Amino acid sequence: MIRFKFTLSRRKALMGFMFTLPWLIGFVFLFAIPLYQSLQYSLHSMKLGERGLVQSFIGLENYKHAFYVHATFNQELTKSVIGMLVNVPLIIFFSLFVATILNQKFTGRSLARLIFFLPVIVTTGVISSLGWADTMTQAIGDTLNSGQSSGILSNFQLEAFLKEMGLSRSIVGYLADAVSRIYDIISSSGVQILVFLAGLQSISPSLYEASRIEGATAYDNFWKITFPMMTPLILTNTIYSIIDSFLNSSMAQLLKDTSFRLFDFGLSAAMAWIYFGVIALMVGLFAGLISRRAFYYDT
Incomplete structure (x- = not known):
């Protein structure tokens, strides 16, 4: 009788x-054939006839039409x-910050x-299918927008304030844009906060107890313990946020309208295949950069 030795x-x-x-199993039986058919469709001209x-076959003409003829595809x-490059870093930082706060003990x-x-x-499942999600998110968005407009610092005043602090124009523009995107950031951070919280x-x-005995501050604990331990989840949330950002963009709506x-x-x-290539490129680029810094703690 052959015995297999299972090492760790x-x-x-x-x-x-x-x-x-x-x-x-799901990919082989549910997605492989539609992917092949989609690739086949992209190389053909599709017209409705009596039999469907x-x-x-037209080769790469559809791809050329998308890049050189279509009015809004490149835009x-x-x-x-x-939008992905702006939103994803803000979502990751905001999610980690909020998760760190929610992990504390308070009433x-x-x-x-x-x-x-x-x-x-409110944006998924049965609630979304009932049509309540759009109403609720619009109401929340209007509330946040009205709050921003009636606040002490408008975007213009914020930019002026940051410039007086000596920050560069690129940083000032990024921070001001982040303030204007606050609703999008909050509404897109729920899953990431949950992952970071877990x-x-x-x-x-015991890691924090040992560090406090050695005289470490809360600031030291975050950068020496919390942040390194969170790097694998930062990688996971970054990939999720990139894909989620692309799926909910105006480009996805353009694909639906064209079809x-x-x-x-x-x-x-x-x-869709061009869009898929761009998504794969962005995911591979960010995953390659972050995975080099990811710390995996083997217990």
Whole structure:
């Protein structure tokens, strides 16, 4: 009888494979064929005929049309990428900051956690299908916008204040833009806050106790213990935020309109593959940069 020796590394590899097995099965049986058909559509001209869609091979013409002929594709693609580059760092920093606060012990902590996760609840699932999500998010957005307009510092005053502090124009512009995007940041940070909160609760309290005995301050604890332990989750949340940002952009709406309003399935498929390439490039770039700094604590 053959006996397999499962070392610790082999057990971890097996656990990783079993964890990804449901996704692998779903990809093979649910996504592989539609992906192939989408690639095939992008190389054909699709027209409605008596027997359904009629395909005629045109090569890369749909891709050329998207880049050189379509009126808004390049503009929307650039807008989506810039929006992602601006929003994702703000979402990550805000989520980690809020999760650190919500991890502390104070009265009303459960209610505070619910409030920050509420935008995720009202924009997904049954509530979203009932049409309440748009009404609620619009009401919240109007409240925040009115609060910003009636505040002591408007965007213009904030820029002037930051310039007087000696900050460069690029930093001032970024911070001012972040203030104007505060509603988008809060509404997109619910899942990330939850992930960071779970990670913070998994850090052993003995690490903080040992550091306090050695005379470390709260500032030292955050940068020497909390932040390094959170780097794997920063990587996870960054990838999630990038994909979520692209899925909820105006570019995604353009793809839907091209397919289901103009019924140009070939052009829409070509746009989708270009968009997929840009998303894969951004995810690979950020994952490569962050994974080099990620710290994995082996217990």
